[in-house]
Amino acid sequence: MPVRLRIHVMMAERNVTARDIAARISLSETQLSLLRTGKVRGLRFDTLAKLCYVLGCKPGDLIDYEPDERDMAEVPAP
Amino acid sequence: MVFKHSGLRPVGIAIKVFTVVLALVLIDHMSGALTAMKWVIGDAGANVALVFAFWTTLLAPGFYLIALWSLGNFFSRGSSPEVFSSEASRCIRSTGSSLLTGAGCALMVEPLAIATLTAEGMHFDVTLVVEDLTIGLIGLALYVLVASAEQLRDELKEFI
Numbered sequence: 001m002p003v004r005l006r007i008h009v010m011m012a013e014r015n016v017t018a019r020d021i022a023a024r025i026s027l028s029e030t031q032l033s034l035l036r037t038g039k040v041r042g043l044r045f046d047t048l049a050k051l052c053y054v055l056g057c058k059p060g061d062l063i064d065y066e067p068d069e070r071d072m073a074e075v076p077a078p
Numbered sequence: 079m080v081f082k083h084s085g086l087r088p089v090g091i092a093i094k095v096f097t098v099v100l101a102l103v104l105i106d107h108m109s110g111a112l113t114a115m116k117w118v119i120g121d122a123g124a125n126v127a128l129v130f131a132f133w134t135t136l137l138a139p140g141f142y143l144i145a146l147w148s149l150g151n152f153f154s155r156g157s158s159p160e161v162f163s164s165e166a167s168r169c170i171r172s173t174g175s176s177l178l179t180g181a182g183c184a185l186m187v188e189p190l191a192i193a194t195l196t197a198e199g200m201h202f203d204v205t206l207v208v209e210d211l212t213i214g215l216i217g218l219a220l221y222v223l224v225a226s227a228e229q230l231r232d233e234l235k236e237f238i
Contacts, residue, residue: 043238
């Protein structure tokens with residue numbers, strides 16, 4: 001699933017530390033690290049909204065997608 | 079996931095009070111039954127067997143009371159705000175396993191003990207079998223549900 005989070009890019013652009021972000025949106029640094037490295041199964045809308053708010057960006061700035069045919073492999077044929 | 083359960087604490091306390099009252103009623107009832115038992119004069123072995131059989135009849139209600147107490151703990155827990163905290167899981171699992179064990183005692187241990195230790199022979203009350211079987215299956219369902227809930231909780235933890 002080539003959906004990638006670009007939180008680390010936005011953080012670098014805004015010149016903010018993971019500790020600051022984690023503290024502002026009430027996440028642990030471990031959770032934020034998992035988000036930054038993409039080692040999570042999903043991102044809650046409220047977490048996404050908080051990230052957008054503190055980083056001053058849109059969801060599309062934080063999430064990237066590269067089309068991959070394998071994403072449709074488990075979808076049954078119509 | 080946060081769940082405001084502080085309003086349920088009185089329910090937990092009420093269940094615990096109810097459990098204590100039921101335990102006292104059970105003790106009163108069983109002490110009456112103990113004094114009314116048909117003791118065999120001059121046969122200590124038969125009397126010991128009778129007492130042992132008597133105690134086995136306390137197993138099922140005892141486990142049911144433990145289940146009620148665990149349910150009280152579930153409602154009156156206060157430290158964790160999570161719906162499926164470890165403490166909540168432990169309380170529900172304990173309730174389920176106690177119900178299952180109590181039903182097992184009522185269905186298997188008690189009739190076997192009475193049949194083995196006394197001269198009454200093996201007999202089953204169909205009404206009680208239905209009740210105990212239902213209680214046991216509810217206990218089993220709770221136990222299985224907690225396992226599923228814990229699995230779901232672990233999956234949800236992967237969503238940040």
